[in-house]
Amino acid sequence: MTLFLPNARTRRAAMWAAAVALTLAALAAPTPKAHSAEDVAGVAKAKRIVAIGGSVTEIVYALGEEGRLIARDSTGLYPPAALALPDIGYMRAISPENVLGINPDGILTIEGSGPPEAIEVLKKASVPFATVPEKFDEAGILEKIRVVGTALGVEDKAAKLSAEVKADIDAAIAATAGIVERKRVLFILSMQGGKALASGTDTAADGIIRMAGGVNVISEFPGYKALTDEAIVTAQPDLILMMDRGGDHAAANADMKAHPALSQTPAVQNDAIVRMDGAYLLGFGPRTAAAARDLAKALYGDRVLN
Structure with missing residues (x-):
């Protein structure tokens, strides 16, 4: 089942969607x-x-x-x-x-x-x-x-x-320190034109994935770049992480399942798609520990120590 953490307000969704190109x-x-x-x-x-x-x-x-x-x-x-x-x-x-x-x-x-x-x-x-x-x-x-x-x-x-x-x-x-088999995460900033714009290193997405005990599947480049279908299939993420911009998530997930490359990943096949409020997930402020815990629970469930 797809997990949504937490639901974003409509005005937040509009702001983050409009900000992607400028960012x-x-x-x-x-x-x-x-x-x-x-x-x-x-x-x-x-x-x-x-x-x-x-x-x-x-x-x-x-x-x-x-x-x-x-x-x-x-x-x-x-x-x-x-x-x-x-x-x-x-x-x-x-x-x-x-x-x-x-x-x-x-x-x-x-x-x-x-x-x-x-x-x-x-x-x-x-x-x-x-x-x-x-x-x-x-x-x-x-x-x-x-x-x-x-x-x-x-x-x-x-x-x-x-x-x-x-x-x-x-x-x-510390809550994920004892986990040996780390989940592989693909952060997708947007899917405009059917292309997955993904996070490499030196980004807020990379930082929160690490803090939550996950592994960023994209380590070949810094910043954000559009991935080829081959790169997506090779990455084989266990979980896809995105910002929650509102809208019809069921339809968005259906698009991923129809995508020739994403459909071949364990994340999409297992419906392991997590959407979180962008400011909460990527803000790197006083609430970041809570965001890391939420993401860790989405990755590892009861294996995360409380």
């Missing part, structure tokens, strides 16, 4: 670096902050500093209270006018936001600006929390949150 175009873009220490100090004093990046918004809330937020980008979907904030657009298609037009006195942005020219405009504006690094592992999440905490001037809160998140992630990883 791929931005993968090779240069990543902006943080401004000087003076800028970070300026953000620490800010009372009207724009958060760009879903995990950045989530961390601000987790630190109890949400009262200082005046806007978020369209990936800032958690916690639900964040949806009440104005939306300044998708993180990889930022309009400087949308950001500066609401008169912020501080900007926190996730590494990789763009386009680069828009980020340069924001960095040159007379508003303190700080970039939060993005890496897809436990250390990367803890570094995010530290940087956001430092930028907001709440280092003690950040240290406490980091300790809690680290313990949660360590427990999630």
Whole structure:
């Protein structure tokens, strides 16, 4: 039986579907670096902050500093209270006018936001600006929390949150430590035109698969690429992982069963197709341990230690 974890809201589904093309175009873009220490100090004093990046918004809330937020980008979907904030657009298609037009006195942005020219405009504006690094592992999440905490001037809160998140992630990883035969996972970003756009290494998908105790079947390239039918058949995934964008999943699964290559994989033959909310699955923020546990249970069922 196909497993759905958890059901995405309609508005989330639309956002993630529309973002796919922009995300791929931005993968090779240069990543902006943080401004000087003076800028970070300026953000620490800010009372009207724009958060760009879903995990950045989530961390601000987790630190109890949400009262200082005046806007978020369209990936800032958690916690639900964040949806009440104005939306300044998708993180990889930022309009400087949308950001500066609401008169912020501080900007926190996730590494990789763009386009680069828009980020340069924001960095040159007379508003303190700080970039939060993005890496897809436990250390990367803890570094995010530290940087956001430092930028907001709440280092003690950040240290406490980091300790809690680290313990949660360590427990999630330990839950699959005793499993010898690791399940092979294929993450498919989209199936446009019947082509499987899949995750290689150095992606959030690769990171969450590893954290859940799985093996990414695609290790020959970094980033996302369309797979040939031969590559899909050779990969032989035990499970196919996708973002839940809403829609008719039964029809989508039927398309996979009719696909000449996917139909030959154990995943499709056993109906082992898992869809999870994109922000939850790939956000690499405070909820990532929970996402890893959910994915591990989908992979190994009762073999996962609680």
